[in-house]
Amino acid sequence: MSDTLGVARPRLDAPEKVTGATRFAADGYVHGLLHARPVLATEPHARIRGFDTDATLAVPGVVAVLSAADLPLAGTGTDRTSEPLAREEVVFAGQPVALVVAETEAAAEDGAELLVVDYEPLEAVVDVEAAMEPGAALARTVEDSDDEGGDLESVHGQVDKGQEDDAGEQLSGNVLDRVTREQGDVAAAFAASDAVVEATFRTPWVYQAYIEPQVCTAWLEPSGTLVVSTSTQGSFVTRRELARAFDLPLDRVRVIAEPLGGAFGGKFALVEPLAVGAALALQRPVRLVLTRSEDFAATNPASAQVTHLKVAARADGTLTAIEARMIVDRGTNAGWGVEGATSLLVAGPYRWQAHDLRGYGVQTNRFTFGAYRAPGAPTAAFALESLLDELARELDLDPIELRLKNAVVEGDVGVSGNPFPTIGAVEVLERLREHPLWAQRNSLPDGEAVGMAAGHWPGAMEPASAVCRVDADGTMTVVTSVADMSGVNSGFAVIAAAAFGLPPEQVRVVTADTASAPYAGASGGSKVTYTVGPAVIRAAEAAREKLLAAAAQELEIAPGDLEVVDGVVRAVGAPDRSMTVQEVASKALRFGGRYEPIEGHGGSAQTSGAPSVAAHLSHVRVDRQTGEVTVLRHVIAQDVGRALNPALVEGQMRGGAVQGIGWALFEQLDHDEDGRLLTGSFLDYAIPTAERVPEIDTLIVEVPAPDGPFGAKGIGEAPVVGAPAAVANAVARAAGTRLYELPMTPPRVWQALRS
Amino acid sequence: MPDTVTLLVNGEERSLEVEGRTLLVHALRDGLGLTGAHIGCDTSQCGACTVLLDGRAVKSCTVLAHQAEGRDVTTIEGLAPDGELHPIQRAFVEHHGLQCGFCTPGVILTAADLLSRGGSPSDEEIRHALRGNLCRCTGYQGIVESIRAVGAAS
Numbered sequence A: 001m002s003d004t005l006g007v008a009r010p011r012l013d014a015p016e017k018v019t020g021a022t023r024f025a026a027d028g029y030v031h032g033l034l035h036a037r038p039v040l041a042t043e044p045h046a047r048i049r050g051f052d053t054d055a056t057l058a059v060p061g062v063v064a065v066l067s068a069a070d071l072p073l074a075g076t077g078t079d080r081t082s083e084p085l086a087r088e089e090v091v092f093a094g095q096p097v098a099l100v101v102a103e104t105e106a107a108a109e110d111g112a113e114l115l116v117v118d119y120e121p122l123e124a125v126v127d128v129e130a131a132m133e134p135g136a137a138l139a140r141t142v143e144d145s146d147d148e149g150g151d152l153e154s155v156h157g158q159v160d161k162g163q164e165d166d167a168g169e170q171l172s173g174n175v176l177d178r179v180t181r182e183q184g185d186v187a188a189a190f191a192a193s194d195a196v197v198e199a200t201f202r203t204p205w206v207y208q209a210y211i212e213p214q215v216c217t218a219w220l221e222p223s224g225t226l227v228v229s230t231s232t233q234g235s236f237v238t239r240r241e242l243a244r245a246f247d248l249p250l251d252r253v254r255v256i257a258e259p260l261g262g263a264f265g266g267k268f269a270l271v272e273p274l275a276v277g278a279a280l281a282l283q284r285p286v287r288l289v290l291t292r293s294e295d296f297a298a299t300n301p302a303s304a305q306v307t308h309l310k311v312a313a314r315a316d317g318t319l320t321a322i323e324a325r326m327i328v329d330r331g332t333n334a335g336w337g338v339e340g341a342t343s344l345l346v347a348g349p350y351r352w353q354a355h356d357l358r359g360y361g362v363q364t365n366r367f368t369f370g371a372y373r374a375p376g377a378p379t380a381a382f383a384l385e386s387l388l389d390e391l392a393r394e395l396d397l398d399p400i401e402l403r404l405k406n407a408v409v410e411g412d413v414g415v416s417g418n419p420f421p422t423i424g425a426v427e428v429l430e431r432l433r434e435h436p437l438w439a440q441r442n443s444l445p446d447g448e449a450v451g452m453a454a455g456h457w458p459g460a461m462e463p464a465s466a467v468c469r470v471d472a473d474g475t476m477t478v479v480t481s482v483a484d485m486s487g488v489n490s491g492f493a494v495i496a497a498a499a500f501g502l503p504p505e506q507v508r509v510v511t512a513d514t515a516s517a518p519y520a521g522a523s524g525g526s527k528v529t530y531t532v533g534p535a536v537i538r539a540a541e542a543a544r545e546k547l548l549a550a551a552a553q554e555l556e557i558a559p560g561d562l563e564v565v566d567g568v569v570r571a572v573g574a575p576d577r578s579m580t581v582q583e584v585a586s587k588a589l590r591f592g593g594r595y596e597p598i599e600g601h602g603g604s605a606q607t608s609g610a611p612s613v614a615a616h617l618s619h620v621r622v623d624r625q626t627g628e629v630t631v632l633r634h635v636i637a638q639d640v641g642r643a644l645n646p647a648l649v650e651g652q653m654r655g656g657a658v659q660g661i662g663w664a665l666f667e668q669l670d671h672d673e674d675g676r677l678l679t680g681s682f683l684d685y686a687i688p689t690a691e692r693v694p695e696i697d698t699l700i701v702e703v704p705a706p707d708g709p710f711g712a713k714g715i716g717e718a719p720v721v722g723a724p725a726a727v728a729n730a731v732a733r734a735a736g737t738r739l740y741e742l743p744m745t746p747p748r749v750w751q752a753l754r755s
Numbered sequence B: 001m002p003d004t005v006t007l008l009v010n011g012e013e014r015s016l017e018v019e020g021r022t023l024l025v026h027a028l029r030d031g032l033g034l035t036g037a038h039i040g041c042d043t044s045q046c047g048a049c050t051v052l053l054d055g056r057a058v059k060s061c062t063v064l065a066h067q068a069e070g071r072d073v074t075t076i077e078g079l080a081p082d083g084e085l086h087p088i089q090r091a092f093v094e095h096h097g098l099q100c101g102f103c104t105p106g107v108i109l110t111a112a113d114l115l116s117r118g119g120s121p122s123d124e125e126i127r128h129a130l131r132g133n134l135c136r137c138t139g140y141q142g143i144v145e146s147i148r149a150v151g152a153a154s
Helices: A014-018 A105-114 A186-191 A235-246 A272-282 A292-298 A339-345 A377-395 A399-406 A425-433 A436-442 A488-500 A528-555 A581-588 A646-665 A723-735 A746-754 B024-031 B087-094 B104-116 B123-132 B141-153
Strands: A034-040 A046-052 A062-066 A096-102 A116-121 A175-183 A195-203 A215-220 A226-230 A253-257 A286-289 A305-313 A319-331 A354-363 A448-457 A464-470 A476-480 A507-511 A562-565 A568-571 A574-580 A599-604 A612-622 A629-639 A696-701 B003-009 B012-018 B050-053 B056-059 B072-074
Touching: A014 B087, A014 B104, A034 A105, A034 A272, A034 A292, A062 A105, A062 A272, A096 A105, A096 A272, A175 A339, A186 A305, A186 A319, A186 A354, A195 A377, A215 A272, A226 A235, A226 A272, A235 A253, A235 A272, A272 A286, A305 A377, A319 A339, A319 A377, A339 A354, A339 A377, A377 A399, A377 A448, A377 A646, A377 A723, A399 A425, A399 A448, A425 A448, A425 A612, A425 A629, A425 A696, A436 A448, A436 A612, A448 A723, A464 A488, A464 A528, A476 A488, A476 A528, A488 A507, A488 A528, A528 A562, A528 A568, A528 A574, A528 A581, A528 A599, A568 A581, A574 A581, A612 A646, A612 A723, A629 A646, A629 A723, A646 A696, A646 A723, A646 B141, A723 A746, B003 B024, B012 B024, B024 B050, B050 B104, B056 B104, B087 B104, B087 B141, B104 B123, B104 B141, B123 B141
Parallel strands: A034 A286, A226 A253, A319 A354, A476 A507, A629 A696, B003 B072
Antiparallel strands: A034 A096, A046 A116, A062 A096, A175 A354, A195 A305, A215 A226, A215 A286, A305 A319, A448 A612, A464 A476, A464 A599, A562 A568, A568 A574, A612 A629, B003 B012, B050 B056, B050 B072
8 A cells, every 4th residue: 555655657547648549528429410509699788689590591501590499498597507598688798699500510600600690789787896886787687587596606615605794785786695704803903903904906807728618419319318428527417407407307317527628617517508408409419519719708717806905913923804805706697606715715724813804796797707726716815915925024024934923723713613624734834935945035136036825725525426346357447427627537546446455557447427427526626536535445445345255255264364465365464375356356256156246335425624725936037128027936835635646736736836827927808898808719818838837846745634535635726826926926026016916917017117 | 512632641541521611620530530639729829639740740720621632641649550659658648748638639749740850859949849739737847847758768
């Protein structure tokens, strides 16, 4: 076991992925397949008067033009699953209003271009702060009359909703949700502090930018079963959402989660209802592959956010009070928003004496908000960690020491009102402080600086199960329903190998579909390894019991006196009395065999969380002539609990840090004043390229989670959280002036340098 | 009107019917079933569809199938025709040069072009060569390390 865990190993799926053998969701051949092309609204807010379909239907190969009324939808809800095509009211430019379905992709595209949609424009709500004012125009005029709304919030993590607001504020009907967390006398705490800083921070809509666009294929089997082959983070949640939207029994919907070409929170039942609706309406297989431009315009990026934040400390650096008013632009998402998460996470992994934190979820006519890696956290950390640096500057304290002085430890009560479980905030900050870059920060050339920041993600939980099966060749297959978004399958292999006693090379992992897989929740919230991992351990242990029972009879030794090492069952203390796992399994798996198959089922229902903390050093150069910021070097230290496969852990840390650099410097979905998207392609929306990011140094810190598999924590989201703030703090030092809005593009930095 | 083009794909002569507007990537994927060339954008930014055309990396969404008439096309499926892994493919496995794998075929073929020019490219040269291949998962470091390892071994 000791040489199974903690060893850097290639991903299980790497050989298929480097040879082009992996079949992604757009790659499979389906007989009689039709191709759908969506027609996207050109108006941000309008009523649909009607369609002129004549020219479209005249295109050879076009089979049908479908509008909302043509899809066999069950309800009248306004979430994107219930209303995949706008019924009568368009609520953002880019919303699908019709599908053109044709025998070829080219015919569908030709047909879509010829469709004429007659709109009656309505006033568009584009400015999120103006949208909150009493009397503001509403972003949606049709009420959601369906109580059976979507429940996608539950898949993204457990963040408590805070207390209900006092409702003393006068706000428009665009404010869909208010979250308040108050404790202690905030005014008195500010008055008694030695330094008080406050500012308003702005962050834009940010796109997940998975390289595989959203895609789904749906067809009906002759039996009547609907099969959905799709790029999704969760097969069971997609099945539930589709069954609800189309009023189908669960067992008539079979969802296959194909290999994911990136997702990062964005792939949840968004395009599936379009392909399914068309397949049900036309009784033919239908594939919808979004073009990149459609994916930009029609999907569900991270919310834009405005954060007013005020924090204070005593002269010795003890943090006292925090007050936040956080406005989250949900776009058209009436179901959920990140106002709860962001107004919790803005307190960071620090102790406060008093707090007053408010979050507002506001609807506008921009996109439909969706999850993106650590939803609500990078924006919160950008504000908090910027102001912590300001406090350190005013009080002449070392920024890391200031944070260390206030970092939470197990048992400290957070602003949620609950005590923190085991958390490695102190260990991570101490490790970061030791990195040579921190010592070098005061001896850098003019225009260069090092900034630091921390961030955390609370993790999430959901019951899960797994199956382990040993075949007659002595290899094991682990079966789960998990969509492998981040390499979790490769983690399951070493977990099962260690728990059973096999070399990891003899373990494969299969993602089964909803017809046969044991249950697990969607991949999100950094919960897969933490919740499914223990289920895999228990499944492997259950299979091991079957193995020992059979081997005990074969070897005539009691099961308790046997051990399993490297694929061999042997007597403890007498290793020459042994059988291979293959020998035992082949005796069970045959006609007339006398032993139960070497298989096990295991489940888990975690009840204690395992937050992960990551802290960053970012070394930047600011060009005073152009305002361009270059990240020269970046360091991330993260508490991962236990690194089951350090290579994959480092991959998550580096990938998260680079996405954070994207938030900091490059990425924004911009609309014009009328609500039309200006940055709707990779020509206009910049994600980090190889040339524009540095090497990322990784420092793995291991503070084991008591309930994690071999101590492991969920690690995918924490690395992005503090990265934008670290870059911002570095820019503030290098430029001598702070920026309060992301991304820190050259024009903005240039302006700041001159103001 | 569809007409026939003949390409030398992964060492084999292949003829297929295409329209005048058919892009090479669509001919490879839909006409020949070579789905290792992925489509990640519609503006020739992402590089997921990169193939070798007469040995040079091109984005197969920027080439009409007709323009490839009679030319030598190597896709990810044909990089190691004997069923073994090509040294670049092996390096990506061993040096963790991929996560989701969607950009990977294009990245590897871009690397194949770079490394075919000889020498042992510096990290700066590798990153410059990759400027037309977007990866959202890895932060590029595993990719750079994989290519560097092949260059250093040659």
